[in-house]
């Protein structure tokens with residue numbers, strides 16, 4: 001079957017945005033074959049992008065924890081995380097195909113956010129690989145929630161050219177189906193749908209002997225049908241990213257869009273840490289706390305400050321904001337830094353003149369009076385560092401031999417140091433950090449490390465210095481939607497009424513963009529020219545054989561105003 005040609009994508013008569021999106025997304029499992037052509041405000045674009053990023057990061061964390069997304073346990077864990085993060089609409093899309101109002105709204109967010117992230121993740125091989133891996137996880141998660149009827153609808157709506165065997169066809173090969181379909185009774189097999197495909201389309205099923213083979217064809221049950229679609233979907237993603245890459249130079253003229261895209265992968269979507277909600281931490285306890293409850297990045301800053309009585313700017317910012325967020329007061333902070341610096345080469349006068357201001361600034365008492373958030377792992381990991389610097393993530397910046405020696409000096413066995421360093425040298429810095437936590441606390445983590453202050457909180461809870469927090473129910477949480485965006489943006493002073501810490505990052509990003517770029521969210525629109533006019537006679541079909549034609553994606557239609 002041929003993929004839809006350009007002529008089918010540019011129908012003549014005009015129709016509205018909603019009709020167009022409903023036509024493009026006929027099913028809860030989307031194939032993202034055709035880019036949408038819509039107007040989006042910068043704010044909507046940011047919110048959609050950050051929401052999807054949260055989803056993809058939840059999937060990444062689940063995979064890092066070795067959770068099988070196809071298992072009930074894995075799915076439940078991911079859904080809990082998504083619900084907790086205010087992403088119920090994505091959970092909805094993973095629970096079968098329905099066409100209620102909420103499904104249609106969820107499909108639109110899913111579709112638009114996917115294409116926005118394509119721009120953010122098309123520029124390097126590393127970003128593309130990350131994006132495709134996560135998108136494939138999301139795709140499989142959604143597909144696994146489909147019933148046999150939903151799969152049939154999927155095939156039909158995307159005009160994929162497959163149809164289940166008729167009862168007579170099934171009867172003809174029933175013995176083969178009984179023998180090759182594991183974990184199902186004969187009664188179940190008789191009520192299941194099977195599809196006949198070329199065996200080359202399902203080599204993974206052939207390899208794992210999960211389908212019946214006859215005369216060059218494989219007979220695949222509806223629940224395994226995802227194998228066929230996943231290959232095609234991955235090809236679509238790869239081609240789509242390449243097509244977006246070719247378009248990047250054109251959109252780079254738009255500073256607003258470029259700024260958002262550049263920062264997206266390193267933007268933090270987790271809990272925000274600005275001030276401690278668990279009381280004050282006296283500076284006299286920092287030596288002891290640093291040994292047990294500081295992650296390696298902060299312990300290194302602390303030890304260097306104690307031994308050399310100085311930290312360069314990057315280290316002062318990274319460590320100073322961390323201290324503020326664990327509960328060190330501004331007065332204590334000033335005393336702590338003053339005592340250390342004046343033990344070295346800095347005079348008291350110089351300290352008051354050159355350093356005290358910055359400490360007060362971090363606490364929001366000077367200059368723009370912003371109460372700055374502590375740095376998250378992504379910000380620390382991606383910071384540029386020189387060999388003389390103290391800031392940055394040791395799991396990334398230290399040579400394996402240095403890391404192993406350091407870990408051994410902290411009391412870890414050679415085998416444990418080797419294991420952690422192995423994760424670090426494969427580029428899994430946060431997993432290495434989580435492993436270090438588990439080994440040094442003799443416990444199992446049920447969440448990944450994404451923030452040094454999260455590490456500190458978890459440690460304090462594990463050692464019994466603090467009671468664990470009871471996760472709040474979702475009833476008071478409020479999720480962002482394109483409908484309420486204008487309200488949200490106009491009330492920028494009212495962050496306390498939003499849905500908790502997780503959304504502070506959205507605020508921060510929007511606020512910082514507003515400051516840096518002078519963007520007025522209400523008035524600026526990104527326009528994706530809508531040359532689509534008139535409702536098409538038929539829906540865009542998805543190819544079963546030719547998936548490599550970039551022209552078919554028609555990404556070139558997407559331009560920034």
Ligand code: SF4
Pocket residue numbers: 295296297298376377380381392393394395429430433449450451452455
């Ligand atoms: S993974 Fe995060 S918390 Fe751990 S050392 Fe690196 S930056 Fe610090």
